[in-house]
Amino acid sequence: MKFDERTYAAWLAFAEIPYDSLIPLIHQIKSAEGIYSEFKKSGSHLHEFIQGVPHERLVSTADEDSLSAFHRMLQDHDIQVLTILEESYPHCLREISDPPAILFYQGNLSCLKFPRKAAMVGSRAASYAGLKAAHKIAAELSRNGVSIISGLAYGIDTESHLGCLDGGSPTIAVMGCGLDQTYPSRNDPLKKQILSKDGLILSEYAPGAKPIGHHFPYRNRIISGLCDPVILVEARIRSGSMTTISHALKQGKEVYAYPGDPLSQLCEGNHLLLREGAHYFTEARDILSDMNWLDNIQYVRQNNVCPSMKLPESPSELAVYKALEKGDLGFDELLKATGMASSELLSTLTVLQIRKMIDPLPGKRYQIRND
Amino acid sequence: MTFEESLETTRIHSICGRLAPGSGLMVTRPFSSPHHSSSVISLIGGGPNAKPGEVSAAHNGVLFLDELPEFSRGALEALRQPLEDGTVSVARIRHQAQYQSSFMLIAAMNPCPCGYFGSTTHTCRCSPQEIRRYLDKISGPLLDRIDLQIEVDAVPVQEINNSSPAESSAQVAARVAAARMLQQDRYRNETFHCNAQLSNSALRKYCALNTETADLLNAAVESMHLSMRAYNRILKTARTVADLEGADNISSAHVAEAIQYRELDQKYWR
Known part of the structure; x- marks a missing residue:
């Protein structure tokens, strides 16, 4: 029985032969x-080779059994193949x-032709502030193409x-396992959402x-290789995200590190990078202005209008808002800062929350919403 | 407890054989705190003689579940019927019984297995999957039935000594008792005694809102994606907040405060 080229490529890739053996082989035999x-x-x-x-x-x-199994997986999950020999x-x-x-890929391959690509990496168990920061940075970058x-x-x-999806640009995910499964x-x-919004899912597997452990640090070289710059949002020193950064440095990419809370262990990687000369932002x-990407007038305007649109209305709202302007606070700290009774503070917090001016954080803390 | 309540509770404790020899009617509300390794049957009732379980022993009193996610999934889900209806049916081959189980559920839990998620002083060591698995033990429907959800951060040692003067527990107890009397007085011609027992029709009668307050609640339901059950339960809580102040009508400040007591699922169970 004869199979298509993708199926044979899946057979070849499944063996996970080291690249320095595989690439000469492919260049020599061509298919x-x-x-x-x-x-x-x-x-x-x-065989000698x-x-x-x-x-x-x-x-x-x-x-033939294994090949038809590969063929079925490629077919069922609509997986396409791209080899190093191809023009694209x-x-x-x-x-x-x-x-x-x-x-191997699913989705829209032309994402790779996107002129502006940035990688964002960070911890899986990130702090609430880190998650918020990641979302906001991604959305603003995405809004600027x-x-x-x-x-x-x-x-x-x-x-x-x-x-990135919120900002409207397509996003690319590089996986550490076969595309027939999702990990996690x-x-x-x-x-599914990435694919439906014209995005791309890539994997060399x-x-x-x-999804075996050693796939992920190795996969990270593709994440950093595909783009410039690489942005570290929040990571410990010993973490997978830091391997992406070391790949990026070897590949000569620009590295940005977000200045997280210096007292938190979750951000120790960020501060190590900053001390060693990563870009601060x-x-x-x-990032947009460093990369010379700041050509979008819409962005500038949006940024100026947003904060002034939402202002506190009552004196109690103003007091809470003023207190939070210096940074996030816990409920008891707010009580002290505003001198309100707890029932009054609770109802003010509700009103501010409904008007989307503040966000509740885990641990009964509150912060001003800034997006 | 009212006389009827005393009778009901004493009856159940008598079936269980929990009454002290020679004691008469129970006059204080029962408090029951089963260990988290308790089985479904010990909570709900059962066995060869279809005996009442802990939920019925706590009838007209308090059922306290410490370390809520450590209870078995089955035990937690079995709480839904008594929480909603105030009764449980226990059916066995030889016996079938329906026991009253109208209790106040109090539960405590950590935000994650290590206990430090969201803490300002410690770093949480749990993986996102571990946290997810831990929180997922509490299903959405169960969470929806819990009216007051409050987060307490650890108090630093130095603050225990120099804390600002707060209301003493005795003062709070007096306020609660006053609010409770207010409710018993208001519902004297009804079949129920307190705000938590309000049915939907009674809710419309006793928890009427003015337009401004209704607008606030509607805006909150929309922006916080609250369910219809949550809406009704916020109304009951707001009624209680008003009662604690001795106010006749529910104001928007009362509703706004009640909404704050339901924010936990917004943060953790998104």
Whole structure:
């Protein structure tokens, strides 16, 4: 039985052969199907070539049953294939030291041609403030025609994708497993949303590949390779996000670090980077102007109008608003700062919340909404 | 407790064999705090003789569940019927019984397994999945039936000593008792005694809002995506807030305060 080129590419990628063996092979034989038929021939020079390369999976899946299983997964999940030989393979990925030879994708491949792409990375267990910041930065960049690339994980990744969707630009997710599954599975609705909004889901792993731990740090080189700059929102020093940053530095990308709370361990990575010379920024506009991307007049206007539109109406609202302007406060601190009775403060907080002027934070704290 | 309430509660405790020998009518409200390893049957009732469970033993009193997410999922979901109807039906092969179980549920829990999620002084060590799994033990329908949801942060040691003078517990108890009397007086011609027991039709009668207040509540329901059940329960809470102040009518400040007591699900169970 004969299969299409994608199926053979899935077979080849599933073996996870190191790139320095795979790329010469692909350049020499030019097609995955060719590699397969060569592999099936006994006495082919291919067998000598892959000696010393871990290739058990090439052998164990080189039969019609496995191939038709690959074919079915590609078909069912509408997965397309892009190899390094093709014209449309992203130029920026060719330039990194270990480019993926075969990419699998779902959705709109022309996202990769988007001239402005930024990666946003950060912790899965991020602070509330970090999540809010990620959403806001992503949305503002997106509004200015910047596509956001991230890894579809929980926390900062999720908020970055969501923010980008809110801003209207397509977003790109690079996964650490086969595209027949979603990892983490709770983000399946997000994946569907990304696809429905003209976004792109990428992976170098063949359908059927499980989300194994070592895939993720290696996958991060694609996230940083696809874009410039790379933005760190919130991460500890020992974390996956920091591997993305080290890939980005090796690849010569600009790195931005958001100045999170210096007392929080969750932000220790940010401050390490800042000390070592990463770019400092507090809002998306800083990045836009550094990158010379600030050509959108709409953005400037929006930013000026927004704050003045919502102003406190009553004296008690004003008192609470004034107190919160210096930073987020807990309920008891607000009681002290405003001198109100707790019932009055509670009702004022409700009114401010309904008018979308403040946000409640976990731990009975409140902050001024600034988006 | 009223005389009828005393009778009801004593009857249930008598079936369970919980009455002290020689004691007469129970005059204080029961307080029951089952351990979180309790089975569905021990909570709801059952066994060969279809005996009443903890929810009925707490009839007209308080059922306190500490470490709420540690209870089994089945036990928590089984609470929904007694919470809504005030009765449980226990059916076994030989016996079938319907027990009254109109209790006040008080529950306590941590925001995450390590207890520090959202804390300003400690960093939470839980993964997002762990937090999700922990919170998911409390289903939406159960959460929706809890009227007052309050978050308490840890108090720093130095603040325990130099805290600002607050209302003493005795003063608060006096205010609560006064509000309770007010309610018993207001509902003297009805079949129920307190705000929590208001039916939908009674709600319209006793919790009428003026236009300004209704607008505020509608705006809140819309912006906070509250359910119809939540709407009714906010009304009851607002009635209680007004009673505690001794006010005759519910003002928008009362409603606004009541809304604040339902914000937990907004933050944690989004």
